Structures are given as C-alpha cells and as structure tokens.
Amino acid sequence: MIDHDDPATTDVAALLGTDGPFAREVPSFAPREAQQRMAQAVAQAIAGRETLIAEAGTGTGKTFAYLVPALLSGERVIISTGTKTLQDQLYFRDLPRVRSVLGVRLKTALLKGRANYLCLYRLDQTVREGATFERTQAAQLATIRAWSARTRRGDRMELAEVPEESPLWPRVTSTPENCLGVECPFFDDCHVVKARREAMEADVVVVNHHLLFADLALKQEGFGEILPGAAAFILDEAHQVPELAGQFFSQSLSARQLTDLAHDALAECTGVTGAIGLLLEPVEALQESLRQLRLAMAPLPQRGAFQELEDRAGVRDALHGLRELLATLTELLVSQAERSRGFSNLSERATVLSERLDRIVEDRSDRDVRWYESWTRGFALHATPLDLAAPMRALRERTQAAWIHTSATLSVAGNFDHFARQLGLDEPQTLSLESPFDYARQGLCYLPSGLPDPNARDYTEQVIEAALPVLQASNGRAFLLFTSHRALRRAAELLQDRVPWPLFVQGTAPRPRLLEDFRASGHGVLLGAASFWEGVDVVGEALSVVVIDKLPFAAPDDPVLVARLAALEASGINPFMGWQVPSAVIALKQGAGRLIRDIHDRGVLMLCDPRLTGKGYGKLFLASVPPMPRTRELADVQAFFDVAPAPP
Template structure:
C-alpha cells in the first residue's frame, strides 16, 4: 500500500474516524479525494476537484493536510465557513489523528479591533446617535478582556454598525511598528501566530489581498506555504477581479478627511492648515454624488463622463484631493499619524487619476452608486495572467475544490479564468441517492421569462407544490425586484410564515426558518449558496429563472465584447457556463444529507425550448424529471 493509499485508509471502514466519530459513514468518494489531495500536496501539483454535496470534502482535504508534514494554507469562501473550519472541523480531525500540528486563524485586518483607532474614537467623541455612544462603551469594555480582538466575539455590536470602521484599521491607515500600541496589536499578534503555524486557515478575501499586495512588492502576510487548499473555489474568479482592481470610494475619501483632522488635532497649529482643504474635499464628494444621482446604479465610466455636471464634479474632486495632499505634505514630518494620512492622500490621488484615464488597454473603468456613496474602479479583464504568475512564484501545490466547478463534466471554463494549464482534474459525484431522494419538476405552460407577468405565473405554478409540501420551501430569485413581487403575491395567499431576504440579517432569517418547521423563505443573490438546512424544514427549492449574470455589469459587458473580437461566442463561451455553475449552487440547497427528500422546481421554460437548456440539465445531479404536478403530489404523499 503506498503512502497516498494509507492517507485514504484513515477515512475507511477500519480507520480511526469510523471508530471515533459518531455517525461517521465511510465514503469511497471521500477516500478517493483524500488520496488525490495527498498526492497533489506531495508532488506540488495543480488540482481541480469537484466533490458533490455529501462527499465530505472538508475531511478529505484536512486529513492529507494534517498528515503531510508540510506547511498548508486553507482558504474558504466566507468568514462563517472559516470559523466553522477552525473551531469545529480542524480540532475534530486533529484530535482523531492525534496530530501534533499548530493551527492558526488569520482574518483580514478589518476583523480585528485596532487599539490606536479605538483610542482616537474615544478622544474624538463625536457620534451620530446614542446607539453609537453605547456601542463604543461596549467595545471599550470588551477591549479590556479580549485576547484575540476578533470582532466575531462581540455579537452585541452588529456587523453593519458604522462604528466598526472607526475602531478597526485598514492597510492605508495602519501606523505599523511606529504605532504607540504596536506591542499589543491584535493584527500583528495574529500574524505572528500564523508565521509559526503548520496549518493556517484564511478566507479568499485575505488570501487574494495578500497575494495582490505581494505582487506590488510588500512583505508577505501569509508565510510561504508548501500547499494552498482553496475551498469554495468557484468564488475565486469574481473575487480576484475585486483584488486586482484599483478603486476609490466616497467612504475612503470621507475617512481620509476625518482622519486628517483627528491627527491634526494632536499637533499644534496643524488644524488651521488642514481644516479648509478637508472641508473642500467633503463638499466635492457631496457634489459628485449629487451629479450622478440620476444615473443607473452601476455602469461604464463612459456613461458618467457623458454628463457635464459629473465631469466637472470629478475634476473638482481631483483638485481638492491634490490640495489636501499638498497641505498634508507641509505637516507630514510632524507626527507618524500625519505622515500616514499624507501617504494615503497621495495614493488615492494617483488612483483617481488612473481611473480617469480615458483609454487604457485591458482595463474596464466603471462606477457604482450606493445610498449616499459612490465607488470608481479600474478592473483588469485578464485575471489569468497575474494569478498564474502568483502561483508560479509560490512554488507550492494549489488545490481548488467546490461542489460546483464543472459544466456537464467539463472544467475548462473554471480553469481558463484562473489561468490553470492542464491541471489534474477530479470529478466526484455526490453519494446521495438522488434517484430516490429527489424529484425535478419542470412546470409546463410558463411564458418566456422576459414577458410581463412572469413572476405572477411562477407563483401560480408554485402554489400547488407548496400545498403538497406544506410550506418547507426555499424560493430563489435572480433579481430583487422579482423577489419583492413574489413576497407581495404570497403575503395574503399562504398560511405559512414567510421569511423574506432584507427584512432581517441572513443568519437570523435562516435560524427562524429552521425553527418554523413549515416556513417559506424567499432569497436572491447571496442566498443561492452557503445555505445549509438539512432535514424536514426544507423540502422544496424553487428557482424562478436561469441565473444569467445581470446585463448591466460593465465588467461583464467589456469581457463579452473582448471575447467577440477574439472570435469566441461570448454567450456559449462565458454566459452559459457561468449560469450553469450558479444554477448548480442553487440546486445544491435541496439535499443536504442521506435522509433528506425534496423537489427541485425549475420554472424557466428555456430549459426545454433552447438547445443550451440541455447543458443545464446535464450538469444537475441525476434525479428523475417530471412535467406533471400529480408526480409532485405523489412524491410528498
């Protein structure tokens, strides 16, 4: 038996997991994945492994990682998954294997309390509301007792509180080793721990931020590893776009002005020099936001530059930012804080100039608007080249895994986006018995999705299914508008409690839905993935339309145009594969364990009427299909 077989055997019927973990069921697919991951780590390979729901992929990569004797970085899609991995899965595997490995958890700096910024916030003392004043008191009390400074520990202050950005640091405003609180800094403590660990658990945001910074010649946060294991890897292409973008936002500029005045307040005479340019910058931010108020919420910079008022406001913003940078230059020597704010002003000014450049090959310039803010971006179209360069520089194994990486068994769409050339590929089907546990219902006689009244017709088709299942359903929509319309239509017509995205935080909605037993949950966008409701509470998943990306996305539009010019059909080459992977994510919410039963309702008639519909159906787990409502009723009867 070779070494890789031995690793797989640890998860077998005679292995320690079968002996020690309650309800552990040995799975061939899990052992097969562990074997291939062990080999990839040992040989420094590029691996793309799709593991269907229920394979147990977390153990399948943790076991080889912990027994490899090598330094491994594990990256997950979200902070919630990161915490689950570090606090639940990793300790369990470590204890079963009795593995003497040091593990550490590392998050992005926005997750850690910054003692310097907390001290500043206390001194400054100007808060928008009594709630914020109380929250600051709560954070101060917690700061005295926390060891890690991870804001996850403090549930009393909600994640969306405007206070958090004021008491956490960013790469731009961190004072580094010259900070008066450096010896107690939570970020540097976490990094020191990570530097000594054998296994470091991070998330994709931090991983990409670090790799993107390394590319620009900064020190490496993530110490050199022998292997990178990327779970939920299907999210990487979109996230990579964010990290290789150059962006300037209203929030960054507002914080710059506020920090300049706070730092100036501690140095005699500095405020009199800085007050006027800071106020001018704040005014310029407001003017630009007003000038673009009538524009669509996101679009190409060209759209913004067609508005004379917006062009004028953008120029004014550039001039006032330069003026503030000049004023800060005259004060920068006087304190470390002022020197840091000066560097930030220079960086933002250069970035803004870059985004405003009219023609640059290979980059898309675009804007997005939020309630009172805006962000301007320059995003590269080619992400494969920088990602490939980073992987080559690391000289490590790179293991990409997720339940959704292939399109009808083909991995090329995923691999090409990340610049993976000829990786080792592994496709493992879910061990669930979909033929017995699930049914796919394709209601007949629905109109084309672009027709008026489509959502009304979807709800008409779904109501008898909900009656058969007695609620217990998850309705997924491709747009927030359709979600709202459906919520209004269902409000008076169903006896079950409705849980609608946007009415409460996501984790709260899911918790309430689980406990209701017969609820109907309506979600869009972020609810298509990462939602895990096993058992009776969820027995129906409805998908209103095929999840093609919104046509108003300027980066997508530019990418499709570039493909067209290169002679590739952008619809079949990009839009369909991306939508297939999104559909697989949504459908994956239905069957979460061996005892689950449920019906997947796919409403979009294009699955039958268009040739590409076959690709979508061929990418789903092998479950029986029906057009007859009676079959659905019989399934639940």
C-alpha cells in the same frame, strides 16, 4: 492520474476507510469511496506541487478529504474558504477534530482581514469622543470596552451582543490606510500583529479568499507578505475565486475612502497647533467636491463603463475638480507629515489615493476595463483586468506551490474548461466525484409547463401561481430563490396574504437570524436572492422544496462582463456558449444544491424557466443539476409528498 501504488496516497485513503481511526472515533462518520479518492488526489497534488481541480458533490465530505492529507504532508499549507463563517467552522470544529484523530502535533492559526480585529488605538480615540453617541451606540461602546479587557484574539465574531452591522465597528477597527503600524502606542498589544505573527509561525493557516487575494495582490506591488510562503494552497468554495480575484487585481477608489481621509485629517488636527486653520478649508472643499460629483452622476445608471462619465460634461468637470482638490490636500498633508504620527500616515494615504485616482482616470490600456458604480450616498471607480488568467498564472508560478481548487460546483455537465480558462489553469489534474446521496429516491425535479417567456411582464406572478400548489403539497418548508431583488420583492407582496405559513424575506433581518427563524418555524417559506443561492445549509424537514424562478444569467449591465464578452467574440469564441451559459450553470448548481444536504433529506426542486426545455442550451443546465427523476406533472409532486419517506 492518481498513483494508487504510492504509499503517501494510499495511506490517506485507508485512514478514512472502514477500519481507519475516523470510523472508530468520529460519531456518525460514514466511510465514502469518493472522500477517499479525493484525499488521495490531494495528497498527490501536495507532494508533486501540482494544480488540481476537484469537484466533490454535496455529502462527499470534502473538508476531511483535504484536511487529512494536508495535516500529514509535513508541509506548510494555507487553506482558504469562501466566508468568515466557514473559516470559523473549519478552524474551531473540523481542524481540531482531524488533528485529534490523527494525533499530529501541528501549529495552526486563524487569520482574517484587519477589519475583523479590534483596534486598541481607534477604540481609545472613540472612547475619548464618546460624549457624542446616542444611547444604543453608547451601550455598545461600553460592551466593546468590557470585552476588550478580556479577549485574547480581539476577533469581533466573539462578541455577538454588538450586531455585525453596528456603525461602531468601523470606528473601533482599522483599515490598511489608517493603521499607524510600529509607531502606534498600542503596537505591542495589537491583535492584528499577534494574529499575523501566529500565522507566520504556523504549519496550517486558515484564511478566507478575501484575505488570501488581498495579500497576494499586495505582494505583487512589493509590500511585505502577510501570509507565510506555503507548499500548498487549498481553496475551498473555489467557484467564488474568479470573481474575487477580479476584485483584488483591480485598481479601485471609493468616495468612502476619500470621506474617511477627510474625517481623519480633521480629527488629527486636535492638539497640533495651527493645523485646523491650514486644513479645514481644503477638507471641506474636498467633501463638497465629492457631493457634487455624486450629484452629477445621479442621472446615470447605477453602474456602467467609465466612458459614460467622460461623455457627460458635468461629470467630467466634477471629476477634474475632485482630482485638483485631492492633489491640493495631499500637498498640504505632506507638508504636515513630520508634525505627528497621524499626519505622517495621512500624507501617505492621500498620496496613494491621489495617484490611484489619476491612474484610473487616465488609464487607456486595452488590458483593463474601467467602470464605475454608484449608490445613494457614494460611488466607486475601478480599473479591472480584462483577463484574469495572466495575473493568476503569474501568481501561482511565483508561489511554486500546489494549488488545489475544490467545490461542489466547478464543472458544466462534467467539463472543467470554463473554470480552468477563467483562472489560467493550464492542463490541471481534474477529479469529478458524484454525491453519495440517492437522488433518485430522495428528490424530484419539477419543470412546470405553461410558464411564459422569462421577460414577460407578469412572469413573477405566473411563477407564484405555479408554486402555490407545490407549497400546499409540502406544507410550506420552502426556499424561493430569485435572480433579481425586484422579483423577490414582488413575490413577497404576492405571497403576503395568500399563504398560512410564516414568510422570511431577505433584507428584513440579518441573514443568520432569518435562517435561524426559518429552521425554528418548521413550516416557513424563505424568499432570497443572490447571497441565499449558496452557503446555506438547512438539513432535515424544515426545507423540502427549492423553487428557482429563472436561469441565473449575469446581469447584462455589468461593464466588466460586457467587455469580456466582446473580447471573447473578437478571439473567435461564442461569448454566450463560451462564458454566459457556463457561468449560469455553475450558479444554478449552487442554488439547486440547497435542497438535499443529508442522506435523510427528501425534497422537490422546482425549476420554473421554460428555456430549460425550450432552448438547446437547456440540456446543459439539466445535465448539471443533481440526477433526480423529472416531471412536468403537478400530480407527481403531490404524490411525492403523500408518500412517507422510506426508512434509511
């Protein structure tokens, strides 16, 4: 429990209190007891190197609640966020503000994965190839060149003029595989090296979960650590961690990695006598083999257990052919390794990829789930640990640090067991902080009656019929969140000619632009799936309704999930109540959390799934969403919007 007599923990609470410097110096800062309690818990966890799970409802002010004790701890702290956007917000806005109010002199650093930094060597190579670009890409390349001369960080987020999805970015950034390291002619000016050096020397480093786990997983394999050893790791948006950790403890190989290897091998032949004669044929054979394997996989589902590949003779033979051709190319690249820096790098890459392919194909252990996924032009093969608890526990023990996990959505009806079990958190300190928002006054939860079973063929049509009068009452200003892209597309078709408000549909424009246009429209209706369920912050009247079509149970075609559920059942745990329901509750909480973002917000949360009231487990979902008054009557929704908001 929190020791309120410990001066280290009581000081942080006072700093965030009514008479503290934040109340004096930060405009619109409102002291909150929940924020102070969280700051105390974080201070104690850092001091005692403890593991803490802190669920902080929307509006608690959790960022200040962990930054204040982190900056005052005198320890090296690594803060990890869910996305690069949040990372930038934390580093450029929140961290300087807290540091200024506290008056502490600390070195801070921002560190991202290498794909976010301009690679001067690859830019130079791309400029030399420049004659082949069409007009748009040639203009973008000129923009990147001009920016490269003036940027200090080389962080591509600085350059909004070149869209994030531009095919030029992968050509002018590097990957761990194609980086030349100390042998690079541009090494002294390398943006990645500079960013890492700053991180090694900093007291507080801001990273994102992708980078954190990439580094910690690499360290396991004996590579040099990127991140400095720290006394505390603070994971914000920690509900994302179980899935991300699974990715980084996996062995994976993609067609893209092998295609890049082939492309880079041919590019390196320029200027090395005789190399093209030696490599052209095996490179083209490898590329053809990748095409053949993808073709052989075409009749299979988009993702499935590895066994499905082995059960089809055509796929099995194509996979065997790919392994043999990759082994041949690897031998040839190793034979050229001493002829250039590039060939030395390529031989190492090919060796790693060849070994990884062999390991995935031959892995027969019970510890891993082997599976594949495919898309129009490519595929990936994976071996993912069945249980993340063991590698996560080993990772934390190795760091000997405090581990603080915080998010608005970590518990199921107040219970943290599911999250703790996924990450192997044994007897962690836990803290549950209610949102300071007055949900009884600010919100209404509408559970429409008469909707069919969610598996019904016309379910999406019925949801839209039920939602239309709600949209009429709110005059648009709504998010409609769907559990599948198919339902999203169908809903967009149904609404197209039936509503007078502008429609914003996920997939028609980049996410930041859709949100910006939605906010600006004032009365828009935004339709989104997976990525819009979280991390979206629309404050004010532009968003007054959130409609959720179904309970967000994970897709039953996920081979890792299927294997995990079978393992739980074998160990005597009910997989539905022990895994599927808790995971769906946490996802629903994320979606519901889009509605009320501020003390002045008002809105209606419309939960369409009839299982909420028709199934016993529905109570767990309802006990986990914000405590709003509930109704099954449309008239109550209309009355809610007829009433002018009470003055704050």
